Amino acid sequence: MMASDGVNGTPGCRFIKEETVYQGEWLSLGVTTYQDPQGQHRTWETVRRTTRCDGYKTDGATVVAVLKRALHYDQLILVQQFRPAINAFTLEFPAGLCDAGESVEDCAIRELREETGYTGQVISVSPTTCMDPGLSNSTTCLVTAQIDGDDIVNIRPKPHPEEGEFLKVLYFPMNELLTRINDFTKKEAVTVDSRVYMYAMALQLSKGKDPVQRSPGRIDKK
């Protein structure tokens, strides 16, 4: 076994330095130099958000919000959004970046209100989780929230999207989430966020059902 002197016991890997190749308003591209277990220096091309607040481990919050109403099935609140980076509409959890001094919980509640108009209550907060670590250092906390749909503040929710945000609020029944998301992708040209799809798969598995939708080996064409 390799000697373990890296971050969190990763065998012998350590950060050496970072050089910025491009610095934009929202993102930067850097070349990260690190040392491998044999002592060799290697590089990685790394995208970083410029918006992460000083001292924060997380960029923002992702909100798993469930709308609860008397005599109604529980519904998961998702947002359909145009994402320029992939030139497509996506199906995502409401989410956003933390402001300076803002807690992850407050960020989640604010983003939920801005993107959907709903006022929710935080139920739980995950540790900081990474988003796409082969590409960037982007991180988020997964915040579960409950929305009391019978509360007067939630009767006619009015979103307040930020400049440049174009969102549609969508409702999916929790008891058949995966099926309904699969149906939705057949009707609408949307790309589902991995977090959303994984959540739906996990719910399906927790009911003892197999989440498989399509035959193996198929390739998604553009």
Ligand SMILES: Nc1ncnc2c1ncn2[C@H]1C[C@H](O)[C@@H](COP(=O)(O)OP(=O)(O)O)O1
């Ligand atoms: N790469 C990028 N290019 C241009 N604008 C960006 C950007 N990343 C973030 N922004 C701007 C536009 C968003 O309306 C705003 C706030 O983003 P957000 O809503 O907090 O996060 P998210 O885009 O994950 O929902 O920041």
